[in-house]
Amino acid sequence: MKQQIVQNVGELPTYGFGxxxxxxxxxxxxxxxxxxxxxxxxxxxxxxxxxxxxWPIGASPPDLWPGSVETTLYLLSIIxxxxxxxxxxxxxxxxxxxxxxxxxxxxxxxxxxxxxEFAHLNTRWDNSAYGxxxxxxxxxxxxxxxxxxxxxxxxxxxxxxxxAKPRRFSDVTDNVFYWNFVVLAWLPLYILLxxxxxx
Amino acid sequence: MTLVTQHKxxxxxVLDGLQLSTRLDRIWRTPSGLIGALTSVxxxxxxxxxxxxxxxxxxxxxxxALLMRVQLAGAEKHVxxxxxxxxxxxxxxxxxxxxxxxxxxxxFAVYLVPLMVGTRNIAFPRLNAFSYWMxxxxxxxxxISFIFNVGPDVGWFAYVPLSNLQFTPxxxxxxxxxxxxxxxxxxLAVAVEIVVTVFKLRAPGMTLDRIPIFVWSMLVTSFLVxxxxxxxxxxxxxLILDRLVNTHFFDPAAGGHVLLWQHLFWFFGHPExxxxxxxxxxxxxxxxxxxxxxxxxxxxxxxLSLIATGFLSFGLWVHHMFVTGLPQLGAALFTANSxxxxxxxxxxxxxxxxxxxxxxxxxxxxxLFVLGxxxxxxxxxxxxxxxxxxxxxxxxxxxxxxxxHFHYVLIGGAVFPLIGAVYYWFPKISGRMLSERLGRWNFWxxxxxxxxxxxxxxxxxxxxxxxxxxxxxxxxxxDRLNLLSxxxxxLFAVSFILLIANVVVSARRGALAGxxxxxxxxxEWATTSPPPSYNFDRIPAVDHRDPLWSDTExxxxxxxxxxxxxxxxxxxxxxxxxxxxxxxxxxSIWPLLTALATTVFFIGSIFTPWxxxxxxxxxxxxxxxxxxxxxxxxDEE
Numbered sequence: 140m141k142q143q144i145v146q147n148v149g150e151l152p153t154y155g156f157g158x159x160x161x162x163x164x165x166x167x168x169x170x171x172x173x174x175x176x177x178x179x180x181x182x183x184x185x186x187x188x189x190x191x192x193x194w195p196i197g198a199s200p201p202d203l204w205p206g207s208v209e210t211t212l213y214l215l216s217i218i219x220x221x222x223x224x225x226x227x228x229x230x231x232x233x234x235x236x237x238x239x240x241x242x243x244x245x246x247x248x249x250x251x252x253x254x255x256e257f258a259h260l261n262t263r264w265d266n267s268a269y270g271x272x273x274x275x276x277x278x279x280x281x282x283x284x285x286x287x288x289x290x291x292x293x294x295x296x297x298x299x300x301x302x303a304k305p306r307r308f309s310d311v312t313d314n315v316f317y318w319n320f321v322v323l324a325w326l327p328l329y330i331l332l333x334x335x336x337x338x
Numbered sequence: 339m340t341l342v343t344q345h346k347x348x349x350x351x352v353l354d355g356l357q358l359s360t361r362l363d364r365i366w367r368t369p370s371g372l373i374g375a376l377t378s379v380x381x382x383x384x385x386x387x388x389x390x391x392x393x394x395x396x397x398x399x400x401x402x403a404l405l406m407r408v409q410l411a412g413a414e415k416h417v418x419x420x421x422x423x424x425x426x427x428x429x430x431x432x433x434x435x436x437x438x439x440x441x442x443x444x445x446f447a448v449y450l451v452p453l454m455v456g457t458r459n460i461a462f463p464r465l466n467a468f469s470y471w472m473x474x475x476x477x478x479x480x481x482i483s484f485i486f487n488v489g490p491d492v493g494w495f496a497y498v499p500l501s502n503l504q505f506t507p508x509x510x511x512x513x514x515x516x517x518x519x520x521x522x523x524x525x526l527a528v529a530v531e532i533v534v535t536v537f538k539l540r541a542p543g544m545t546l547d548r549i550p551i552f553v554w555s556m557l558v559t560s561f562l563v564x565x566x567x568x569x570x571x572x573x574x575x576x577l578i579l580d581r582l583v584n585t586h587f588f589d590p591a592a593g594g595h596v597l598l599w600q601h602l603f604w605f606f607g608h609p610e611x612x613x614x615x616x617x618x619x620x621x622x623x624x625x626x627x628x629x630x631x632x633x634x635x636x637x638x639x640x641x642l643s644l645i646a647t648g649f650l651s652f653g654l655w656v657h658h659m660f661v662t663g664l665p666q667l668g669a670a671l672f673t674a675n676s677x678x679x680x681x682x683x684x685x686x687x688x689x690x691x692x693x694x695x696x697x698x699x700x701x702x703x704x705x706l707f708v709l710g711x712x713x714x715x716x717x718x719x720x721x722x723x724x725x726x727x728x729x730x731x732x733x734x735x736x737x738x739x740x741x742x743h744f745h746y747v748l749i750g751g752a753v754f755p756l757i758g759a760v761y762y763w764f765p766k767i768s769g770r771m772l773s774e775r776l777g778r779w780n781f782w783x784x785x786x787x788x789x790x791x792x793x794x795x796x797x798x799x800x801x802x803x804x805x806x807x808x809x810x811x812x813x814x815x816x817d818r819l820n821l822l823s824x825x826x827x828x829l830f831a832v833s834f835i836l837l838i839a840n841v842v843v844s845a846r847r848g849a850l851a852g853x854x855x856x857x858x859x860x861x862e863w864a865t866t867s868p869p870p871s872y873n874f875d876r877i878p879a880v881d882h883r884d885p886l887w888s889d890t891e892x893x894x895x896x897x898x899x900x901x902x903x904x905x906x907x908x909x910x911x912x913x914x915x916x917x918x919x920x921x922x923x924x925x926s927i928w929p930l931l932t933a934l935a936t937t938v939f940f941i942g943s944i945f946t947p948w949x950x951x952x953x954x955x956x957x958x959x960x961x962x963x964x965x966x967x968x969x970x971x972x973d974e975e
Contacts, residue, residue: 140853140864141892145879146542148907148916149349149898155918161461161538161908168530168564176568179602183572183587186598196593264585268593271585275576293962302967306921 154306170320196267200336205256213322227311239295246288351897366871377925379463385449392442399433411824413812423808424491431494436521437477443617444528447556453862456541456878461534469527471933476520483513490514498588498599512944515574529563543880555620558648566609573602604655612651618755628858629705630697636689643682650679676726703777707758718746739799769867770848776840783833790826794819859884928964
């Protein structure tokens with residue numbers, strides 16, 4: 140068939156930020172399905188909560204401090220995270236490097252705190268259905284925390300190599316975006332795990 | 339944000355004809371040889387593999403069905419032992435649902451969607467490769483386990499407490515649960531790819547109301563996958579944890595609840611039906627338009643029906659649980675919803691009938707299968723409305739009436755249009771036509787065989803024959819209908835043998851197809867058959883819902899993409915305005931290595947929880963290898 144050229148797209152950029160880029164939508168899709176995973180896990184918790192006359196079963200509620208300290212740190216982490224987003228969009232390599240190091244450190248601290256949280260759940264996975272579902276939910280979120288941390292560290296290293304080309308700034312903003320999801324997903328889980336057993 | 343290029347890049351606006359296609363082929367071609375095969379990220383190569391593998395599983399699952407029909411052909415037969423029969427029906431259901439029906443629809447989408455939206459490769463091609471390997475390894479894992487007598491025997495739904503450690507102390511239930519994890523990872527990956535391909539890789543000008551209906555159906559299906567499959571992953575993970583590390587999700591003695599399993603399973607299980615059915619309706623719409631020689635009547639109605647069906651499909655799951663003693667109000671609500679979902683499906687059927695009525699139908703094999711689909715599916719839909727009602731459901735629950743119903747819905751609603759789709763798109767994929775004569779035999783054998791096999795099951799169910807029994811006594815009076823059903827099954831099997839024969843013979847000796855043998859209207863027919871590695875030498879620009887019918891002389895294209903490296907054009911979500919020229923990944927071995935590492939992790943974790951610890955580092959290494967830039971030009975802009 141004869142071709143008729145109606146437009147030249149040669150001047151378009153080779154990468155974009157946010158909804159203009161493909162990976163952003165990929166991250167969005169994964170957040171949607173992982174968010175659904177959290178929702179289902181929360182549903183399972185509430186189901187077991189509803190069918191059991193006592194809750195928590197055979198245990199005292201989790202100690203509040205690890206979860207609360209984590210929540211505070213999560214909320215505060217949004218500030219450097221958003222700042223990372225801003226400097227990445229401005230292609231400021233030096234500041235991006237510093238920000239990514241800070242975000243990696245925050246992730247490590249949170250991961251350590253998460254260890255304390257497991258230790259202060261006051262139940263084990265094999266104690267009761269309550270213990271099982273609490274460990275499931277916390278593990279599910281920890282998987283997200285750990286993978287995002289891994290991703291951030293790899294990206295940090297990458298930005299110190301010769302691969303730190305302009306399009307990588309778009310990757311940095313996607314990483315920022317995903318971290319917001321990890322934070323956002325945590326907030327209802329904190330209320331569920333730490334406060335619902337106290338109702 | 340515009341990039342400062344170091345040198346003047348060669349673009350497709352200064353090249354033409356053979357010069358352009360030679361260059362593009364050099365960039366996009368999958369390297370030959372074994373390494374090329376293992377590293378390919380071409381959606382067509384992977385799509386073909388996916389389709390072929392899914393069909394192999396169809397034939398394996400079909401062979402099991404025949405075994406069951408031989409066993410049940412008369413009373414008190416001893417072809418299969420009770421234990422083997424349990425494995426066989428579980429393997430049949432699991433294979434058909436998880437290794438055939440869902441993957442085959444996604445497989446067709448992997449092949450067709452990028453062509454239909456007019457782009458060069460699927461979004462996230464390496465994820466696509468990874469998805470295929472996971473699917474393959476998961477399927478092999480299930481079948482190898484079966485060969486070693488560790489095939490699951492707890493039904494494709496693996497209800498607790500039967501699947502608990504107490505009642506299934508062997509590894510059989512673990513194999514089932516982990517096969518789920520494999521296939522769901524694969525399905526979720528494809529769903530994400532399809533969503534992003536449809537959202538961002540559409541040809542310029544392909545606004546939302548110009549998207550081909552099959553693509554719409556796959557978009558809705560992908561969202562269903564994304565929101566339904568996490569539920570089964572949580573369920574199967576919980577089950578395996580109960581069995582492996584002594585958690586108590588489903589253990590009533592420690593506060594767990596067996597119905598929690600059913601809720602989690604069916605919250606996935608019901609949308610699953612629509613995950614299989616919606617793509618098939620999309621195929622039917624495409625085939626109907628081509629052979630009715632006019633665009634489908636009611637495009638907006640069909641698209642909105644697809645979306646409505648998607649939403650409603652999440653509000654039906656409890657109708658699988660009517661006999662579990664749930665509150666009446668809940669049952670009433672789910673009855674109402676189950677009947678409601680018949681409305682959008684009915685609307686689609688009316689649109690198709692209107693299209694046929696107003697068109698000049700050409701009765702070729704693909705259309706025959708679509709007509710067969712309409713007839714069979716309507717019968718299945720009618721028995722569906724019957725079992726949506728609690729009193730009827732209570733009577734026929736777990737009888738052959740239900741077996742008849744869902745085979746009418748699934749084979750009628752998915753396999754018939756799928757075989758039609760094979761006849762329709764085979765010329766595009768292979769470059770050759772399937773034999774029309776064999777095709778007609780294929781259709782009529784399938785249509786008659788299917789109905790003879792499954793219609794008697796309605797009566798058997800009403801006569802009280804329960805599902806999943808390995809035999810029955812002569813006094814029940816079920817022999818004749820069962821024998822009839824088994825004869826039908828044999829006939830139905832012959833129709834598939836004809837299909838294989840047709841494919842094998844035609845792939846070598848079929849008539850050459852040319853670009854657009856059916857004179858169809860959508861973009862996949864605007865390129866050669868089979869399509870070149872780069873799909874289109876220039877990206878089409880669309881200004882009509884049926885671009886190849888609106889202008890039969892020429893095709894509008896955009897130019898300016900690179901002729902030196904893999905590049906695709908990203909467009910805006912609603913209006914499909916060009917936004918970005920984005921790099922598309924090169925072949926890579928890392929998706930395969932990641933899939934292998936994940937396989938070791940998944941299978942290891944059936945045997946020891948420590949696999950989670952030692953299985954993670956290899957996966958992490960493989961993933962880093964995957965994402966680390968290779969230094970090739972598309973990584974470095």
